[in-house]
Amino acid sequence: MSEKKVIGINEKPPIGQWIPLSIQHTFAMFSASVLVPVLVGIPASIVLLMNGIGTILFMFITKGRSPAYLGSSFAFLSPTFIVLAADGLGFQYALGGYVVAGAIFALTGLLVKFVGVEWIDAVLPPAAMGPIVALIGLELAGSAASTGQIVSANGGAIDMKCVLIFVFTLALAVIGQVVFKGFAAAIAILIAIVSGYALSAVLGMVDFGPVATAPLFEMPAFSAPKFDLAAIIIIIPACLTVISEHISHQIVTGQIVGKDLLRDPGLHRSMFADGLSTMISGLCGSVPTTTYGENIGVMAVTKVYSTWVIGGAAIFSMFLAFFGKVSAVINTIPGPVMGGISFLLYGMIAASGIRLLVDKQVDYSKPRNLAMTAVVFVTGLSGVAIQIGEVQLTGMCLATIIGIVMGFAMFVIDKMGLSNDAD
Numbered sequence: 001m002s003e004k005k006v007i008g009i010n011e012k013p014p015i016g017q018w019i020p021l022s023i024q025h026t027f028a029m030f031s032a033s034v035l036v037p038v039l040v041g042i043p044a045s046i047v048l049l050m051n052g053i054g055t056i057l058f059m060f061i062t063k064g065r066s067p068a069y070l071g072s073s074f075a076f077l078s079p080t081f082i083v084l085a086a087d088g089l090g091f092q093y094a095l096g097g098y099v100v101a102g103a104i105f106a107l108t109g110l111l112v113k114f115v116g117v118e119w120i121d122a123v124l125p126p127a128a129m130g131p132i133v134a135l136i137g138l139e140l141a142g143s144a145a146s147t148g149q150i151v152s153a154n155g156g157a158i159d160m161k162c163v164l165i166f167v168f169t170l171a172l173a174v175i176g177q178v179v180f181k182g183f184a185a186a187i188a189i190l191i192a193i194v195s196g197y198a199l200s201a202v203l204g205m206v207d208f209g210p211v212a213t214a215p216l217f218e219m220p221a222f223s224a225p226k227f228d229l230a231a232i233i234i235i236i237p238a239c240l241t242v243i244s245e246h247i248s249h250q251i252v253t254g255q256i257v258g259k260d261l262l263r264d265p266g267l268h269r270s271m272f273a274d275g276l277s278t279m280i281s282g283l284c285g286s287v288p289t290t291t292y293g294e295n296i297g298v299m300a301v302t303k304v305y306s307t308w309v310i311g312g313a314a315i316f317s318m319f320l321a322f323f324g325k326v327s328a329v330i331n332t333i334p335g336p337v338m339g340g341i342s343f344l345l346y347g348m349i350a351a352s353g354i355r356l357l358v359d360k361q362v363d364y365s366k367p368r369n370l371a372m373t374a375v376v377f378v379t380g381l382s383g384v385a386i387q388i389g390e391v392q393l394t395g396m397c398l399a400t401i402i403g404i405v406m407g408f409a410m411f412v413i414d415k416m417g418l419s420n421d422a423d
Helices: 015-040 044-061 077-085 091-115 118-123 126-138 141-147 160-179 188-202 209-213 229-257 262-284 293-302 307-322 324-331 335-359 367-382 395-415
Strands: 070-072 289-291 385-388 391-394
Touching: 015 044, 015 070, 015 077, 015 188, 015 293, 015 307, 015 324, 015 335, 044 070, 044 262, 044 289, 044 307, 044 324, 077 091, 077 229, 091 229, 091 262, 118 395, 126 229, 126 293, 126 335, 126 367, 126 395, 141 335, 160 188, 160 335, 188 293, 188 335, 209 324, 229 262, 229 289, 229 293, 229 335, 229 395, 262 289, 289 293, 293 335, 307 324, 367 395, 391 395
Parallel strands: none
Antiparallel strands: 070 289, 385 391
16 A cells, blocks of 8 residues: 655645645534534634634744644633623633633743753653543543434434444545545545535435525624633633643644654744633633644644645634634534544544554553553543632543653652662
């Protein structure tokens, strides 16, 4: 089998390839990114616009060397709901919290510039980082299944049409990676989405009503933040989640593209860009942004790493923010289609964590490596949680913190000469 062509980070595909490759990335992030504004009760248009602007800003600050799409962050949902439910507060006060959280994120990036990233190698060795990266995909597996509507809700029956569409879309995406030739292999995910959508329409699973009523052109709804200390205190603990998520995403993306993104363009640049994007989003009336696992999965599957393509997805996202009917058409894509695609993309992220362990040749004859991998995995998958104020640390975020604590403990033990398995 001929090896699939790799489109490098700085490579600019011809426009005939650039457009479908960019649209493919937009489809991958769309359902998750618009779900956040739906849950908090704001128009999706402003979020799509700020996602696009944030991604372009990210590309500029990282000098086009770090392929990442910034979509809507789920980490802030829980504290946002608390702010919305509080007397005398509302979404504008949550926006003020986002601005402060983004500033903290950006300042953390500036701090990393001065302290460097060597501490990551010391406190997050491969035996801990591998399972953390894998957890990014594993903890999203349930979301892919529920989006695909292939799991029973409260013991109810599963619609076999949903199962058929889910399996068809997933199978076509997988087979496309193996069978399709040339450019078709690079857009196998897009082909699977369009084909799954067509099958859904044939089976009567697509509601075209919202498309007919959607406006052709609409201006995004901007709103200004208001600042309240109580709301800020509720929002900012979520920074722990997005900072650990950002580091993990940069590491797994680096593994996929074959570059050390923590050093080039540098973790300080990517963190500062992510934080600045969140600040601007909050100032304009949108939700915080974060690097998106869905788009990391697309890169892993397609071997298309071009920041030109990511930038094209950002431009298309901004286009959707102003053209209601186009956005409405994408919104009609049934859950089983996106669930089938997500099943593959999230699995690819999990596999990247396993690949990190293999590439780094982690020696599991050493008790420390076995213990760190075991504890990190169990922490992330067990459902155990720690409450800090109004924010709950669980899953990958808590596993990252535990991994850092264990890595630092092993570092101290080595420095004291107490370890029995040091090289």
